[in-house]
Amino acid sequence: xxxxxxxxxxKYMPGTPFEHIAVDDVSFExxxxxxxxxxxxxxxxxxTLIQHLNGLIKPWSGKIFVDGVDISDKxxxxxxxxxxxxxxxxxxxxxxxxxxxxxDIMFGPKNMGLSDxxxxxxxREAMNLVGLxxxxxxxxxxxxxxxxxxxxxxxxxxxxxxxxxILDEPAAGLDPHGRNEILSRIEYMHKEKNMSIVLVSHSMxxxxxxxxxxxxxxxxxxxxxxxxxxxxxxxxxxxxxxxxVPQIKRLTDELRRRGYDLPDDIYTVERAHEEILKLFEMxxxxx
Amino acid sequence: xxxxxxxxxxxxxxxxxxRLDPRTKILLIVAFLIVLFTVGNFAGYLALALFLFAxxxxxxxxxxxxxxxxxxxxFFVIFTAVINLFLTRGEPIFKWGIITIxxxxxxxxxxxxxxxxxxxxxTSLLTYxxxxxxxxxxxxxxxxxxxxxxxxxHEIAMMMTIAIRFIPTIIDETDxxxxxxxxxxxxxxxxxxxxxxxxxxxxxxxxxxSAFRRADDLAxxxxxxxxxxxxxxxxxxxxxxxRIDAGAFLISAAVFAVVIVMNWL
Ligand SMILES: Nc1ncnc2c1ncn2[C@@H]1O[C@H](COP(=O)(O)OP(=O)(O)OP(=O)(O)O)[C@@H](O)[C@H]1O
Ligand SMILES: [Mg+2]
Numbered sequence: 001x002x003x004x005x006x007x008x009x010x011k012y013m014p015g016t017p018f019e020h021i022a023v024d025d026v027s028f029e030x031x032x033x034x035x036x037x038x039x040x041x042x043x044x045x046x047x048t049l050i051q052h053l054n055g056l057i058k059p060w061s062g063k064i065f066v067d068g069v070d071i072s073d074k075x076x077x078x079x080x081x082x083x084x085x086x087x088x089x090x091x092x093x094x095x096x097x098x099x100x101x102x103x104d105i106m107f108g109p110k111n112m113g114l115s116d117x118x119x120x121x122x123x124r125e126a127m128n129l130v131g132l133x134x135x136x137x138x139x140x141x142x143x144x145x146x147x148x149x150x151x152x153x154x155x156x157x158x159x160x161x162x163x164x165x166i167l168d169e170p171a172a173g174l175d176p177h178g179r180n181e182i183l184s185r186i187e188y189m190h191k192e193k194n195m196s197i198v199l200v201s202h203s204m205x206x207x208x209x210x211x212x213x214x215x216x217x218x219x220x221x222x223x224x225x226x227x228x229x230x231x232x233x234x235x236x237x238x239x240x241x242x243x244x245v246p247q248i249k250r251l252t253d254e255l256r257r258r259g260y261d262l263p264d265d266i267y268t269v270e271r272a273h274e275e276i277l278k279l280f281e282m283x284x285x286x287x
Numbered sequence: 288x289x290x291x292x293x294x295x296x297x298x299x300x301x302x303x304x305x306r307l308d309p310r311t312k313i314l315l316i317v318a319f320l321i322v323l324f325t326v327g328n329f330a331g332y333l334a335l336a337l338f339l340f341a342x343x344x345x346x347x348x349x350x351x352x353x354x355x356x357x358x359x360x361x362f363f364v365i366f367t368a369v370i371n372l373f374l375t376r377g378e379p380i381f382k383w384g385i386i387t388i389x390x391x392x393x394x395x396x397x398x399x400x401x402x403x404x405x406x407x408x409x410t411s412l413l414t415y416x417x418x419x420x421x422x423x424x425x426x427x428x429x430x431x432x433x434x435x436x437x438x439x440x441h442e443i444a445m446m447m448t449i450a451i452r453f454i455p456t457i458i459d460e461t462d463x464x465x466x467x468x469x470x471x472x473x474x475x476x477x478x479x480x481x482x483x484x485x486x487x488x489x490x491x492x493x494x495x496x497s498a499f500r501r502a503d504d505l506a507x508x509x510x511x512x513x514x515x516x517x518x519x520x521x522x523x524x525x526x527x528x529x530r531i532d533a534g535a536f537l538i539s540a541a542v543f544a545v546v547i548v549m550n551w552l
Contacts, residue, residue, distance in 0.1 A: 015351060016349075016351070016352065016355075017298060017349065017352075051466065054470060056466045056469055056470060057466075079472060079474060082469065082470055082471075082472055083472060086470065087470045089463065089466070089467045089470070092467065094460075094463075094464065094467075094493055094496075094497055095464055095467035095468060095471075095489075095493055096493065097488065097489045097492035097493050097496075107471055107472075107473075107489065108471040108472055111471060111472030111473060111474070112472060142496065156471060157470070157471065160471070160472070
């Protein structure tokens with residue numbers, strides 16, 4: 001599934017004294033099977049932007065094409081589009097409502113018109129995907145911990161088996177273990193299920209580790225777009241818009257400045273670990 | 288859709304109307320409403336319309352916002368208009384089958400519609416020009432004499448402040464939950480009445496859960512900051528009557544007097 005956005009503009013409360021342009025003339029593409037990271041300071045319009053991609057909100061002006069079809073077209077059934085482009089909202093645990101975890105996850109599949117058996121099967125699969133123990137299936141979602149609730153909510157979207165999965169800060173407010181779990185599940189779905197992923201995050205580390213392409217937003221506009229390396233090599237311009245490079249990049253830059261021979265495209269701890277060890281081994285051989 | 292609700296919305300500004308004491312505005316609105324329901328001829332309505340128009344001009348409330356505040360009431364106005372138009376007995380001026388329209392019916396319809404519209408515009412002008420906090424301060428101060436006989440003036444004012452404060456929050460939250468459920472394929476717009484009522488469950492349950500959670504958190508936060516009711520509590524911004532308040536009373540009294548006198552002409 002290919003998504004193309006052209007000159008999108010969105011205003012909150014247009015025509016009132018509270019009018020606010022949240023998305024300002026934004027154009028970009030998401031190709032099939034891509035992993036795109038979306039970053040930007042608080043209030044830069046990320047959440048507003050992604051809600052356009054499955055027709056939850058209508059643009060003030062501009063167009064959105066999904067597989068070449070303009071979704072503002074009367075013929076397009078937004079209802080069906082929403083099963084293909086799944087959005088996991090910021091703090092999705094607040095959308096849980098059913099009596100049991102399983103029923104809540106089945107809500108999406110049932111809305112798609114699947115039978116009870118099929119929906120249950122989907123729910124089971126989705127629970128596996130997010131790493132939820134099956135013993136929780138009959139519990140009330142309100143009795144779970146925050147991290148577990150988050151997983152139930154994500155499973156609720158995954159159960160629809162969307163082709164594009166958009167996640168708005170899925171790991172915010174979770175403990176380190178919960179974060180890693182959720183993020184590695186997302187990576188797994190991208191690799192194994194060939195899902196296109198759009199990940200909105202304030203963590204430069206997560207973006208650097210997972211995304212192939214990064215879009216940077218600033219005050220409703222796209223400030224920069226490119227590969228992880230393109231974006232993070234110019235740390236100064238990111239600082240200007242209240243963002244930063246991954247911390248490990250700062251460390252390796254400092255080491256490079258002090259004369260250590262490290263490559264300039266290290267953005268993850270794993271990679272830094274590897275390169276620094278290599279450096280040690282070389283020193284060792286010299287002696 | 289939900290964003291159409293403007294009740295309780297405040298438009299910050301610095302006009303004379305904004306600067307009036309909230310008690311002045313509340314008392315004048317009450318007087319306005321009483322006068323409105325005693326008006327007996329169209330000259331009276333015209334005078335009140337001019338009065339509202341002038342206040343609106345001074346307060347610099349955009350005309351659009353007034354229209355917006357009327358929107359949610361449109362159905363109610365039309366409903367009462369239809370009832371009055373067809374069900375009032377009197378001297379018939381139009382007859383078609385079982386439908387009879389009387390002269391009294393037409394009069395009553397126009398009067399009631401105008402009254403409702405003026406009522407909404409008047410109260411909207413109050414809320415548009417008075418911040419909710421100041422407004423409840425005003426209400427509390429007006430009701431304080433009654434607390435001698437056990438009327439919980441402070442508690443009611445505090446409850447109102449909190450309720451008003453949370454209207455936008457709850458609207459935002461509803462909006463968010465609706466979007467999240469739509470993203471999972473919920474459909475609120477089509478289907479039978481029962482289907483649509485059922486579609487509300489996925490919205491109402493999370494909404495109530497979060498409202499209770501919020502209430503709980505707020506109560507804890509208030510207690511942590513040693514809130515213990517109204518006794519001995521002072522205000523950061525004490526409200527005070529000034530010279531412009533006297534002016535407002537005089538001008539309004541004059542207008543209202545003229546309107547009442549016009550009733551006898
Ligand atoms: N319901 C709303 N009504 C009015 N303005 C809004 C609404 N939602 C967001 N905004 C405004 O639109 C702008 C963009 O908001 P948005 O939620 O898209 O930002 P964001 O990039 O997702 O921020 P964050 O990183 O904090 O989640 C903000 O300035 C915000 O104040
Ligand atoms: Mg956001």
